[in-house]
Amino acid sequence: MLLLLLTLAGTEAAAQTVSRQQLRESFLGATTRRSALDSLTRKLESLSRKSPAEESYLGICNGLYCQYEASNWAKLKYVMKSKNHLNSAVERDAKDPELRFLRLMLEHFLPSFLGLNKHISEDLAVIFSNPAFIDENADLKRKVIEFLIWSKRCSPTQHQLLERKLEEMNRAPAAATVKKSG
Numbered sequence: 001m002l003l004l005l006l007t008l009a010g011t012e013a014a015a016q017t018v019s020r021q022q023l024r025e026s027f028l029g030a031t032t033r034r035s036a037l038d039s040l041t042r043k044l045e046s047l048s049r050k051s052p053a054e055e056s057y058l059g060i061c062n063g064l065y066c067q068y069e070a071s072n073w074a075k076l077k078y079v080m081k082s083k084n085h086l087n088s089a090v091e092r093d094a095k096d097p098e099l100r101f102l103r104l105m106l107e108h109f110l111p112s113f114l115g116l117n118k119h120i121s122e123d124l125a126v127i128f129s130n131p132a133f134i135d136e137n138a139d140l141k142r143k144v145i146e147f148l149i150w151s152k153r154c155s156p157t158q159h160q161l162l163e164r165k166l167e168e169m170n171r172a173p174a175a176a177t178v179k180k181s182g
Contacts, residue, residue, distance in 0.1 A: 018043065020098070023057045024140055030061060037064055052093035056102050059085025063106045082106055083116055090119075097130040101144060108151050120153055128158055142169055 018026075026043075029036035044050065044058040063082035066075040086103040093099055100123040107117035127133060127148075134141045145166050148154055154162065 017051065018047070018054055018057075020053055021137075023053060024134075024137065027057055027060065028140075030064060034068060037061060041065075052089040052096060052099055055085050055092070056089035056099040059083070059089060060102045060106060063109075079106075079110065079114075079116065090123075095126065095130075097127045097133040100124075100126040101133070104151075104153070105147065108153060124148075124154060124158065128161070138169060138172075142166065145169075 026036065026040040030040045031037075041058065041061045044054055044061065047054055050058065059082045061082075062078050062085060065078045069075045069078065083106070086099070086106060089099050090096075090103055104120055104123040104127070107120050107123075110117045134144060145162050149159065149162050149166070
């Protein structure tokens, strides 16, 4: 009986897991379509146990709802919900640069007078200490680098590193084309 319960519990937890790749793809759709945002949010809210990544993506989804609200009070409620999820996720896995990036994105857009964007330099330090962060997805990596450059939150040294990495990435497809045709 105990073995059956453990097996069922393991199956339930496994069935509820959303892969990083699924989270990333769904999130990119959620940034441009309300229906995709609603769908991803419902999926993540339905999970009984969330991994730090799932909790972090739920947090950033809550932050995205601010763009659909006219009331500052409603926006603040979404921001607080978002911050709670993101901070909890980072506490559970403090070395994960993806979780740090999601929190940095939210904090970048928060007005400083709210006092809710105090983790930016700490999050940047974790991101820059993990240079292979999302290397498996070149398009997503490019978007992350472009955001970090655009945000103007990086130090001059960090900015130069990002510019070089972006230049390398832009040259890489051209080099691959030359090798194929040669």
